[in-house]
Amino acid sequence: MAWISLVIAGLFEMVGVMMINQFHKDRNLWSFLFLILGFGASFLFLAYALRVLPMGLAYAIWTGIGAAGGAIAGMVCYGESKDWKRILFITIVLSSVIGLKLVS
Template identity: 60%
Template sequence: MGWAFLTLAGMFEVVGVIGMNKVSKHRNLQSFIILFGGMIMSFGFLSQAMKTLPMGTAYAIWTGIGTVGGTLVGIFFYGESNDWKRILFISMVLAAAIGLKLIS
């Protein structure tokens, strides 16, 4: 169950990052709700995941999901660069996360 909570935590971190982007462009109530709602849910699920998973593994996976997810949202929805080097390093983050899952 810890891995399911961790996956949800990472997904909500991406929602929080989307909220940060929205707040930086439009300071309105909806943007702040997305930001704070995403982060509150993310930290809540992360704390649940850390009840059964080692702290270092949980934190590394959580930040990895947020990093990769935020980058992919930027590429697909905000027109950020999709240079092959960015894709290579995103793949390396994913490989590290998969490796941590396999050894945990």
């Protein structure tokens, strides 16, 4: 259950990051509320996962999901560059997260 919670925390981290971008563009109450809810839910699920998982591993995975997911969301939703170098480094981040899990 802790692993599922950690993945959910990473996904909410992505929502929070996307809402930062949306709030920067729109400056409306809904963007701000979703920003707060996204990060709030992310921290709650991360805190739950940290009851069982080691902090270093959980934080690295949470950050990796948020960083890679935010970059992918930027490419898909906001028209950011889809250059092969960006995709390569996103793949490296995700591979590193998987590698951490395998050696832990």
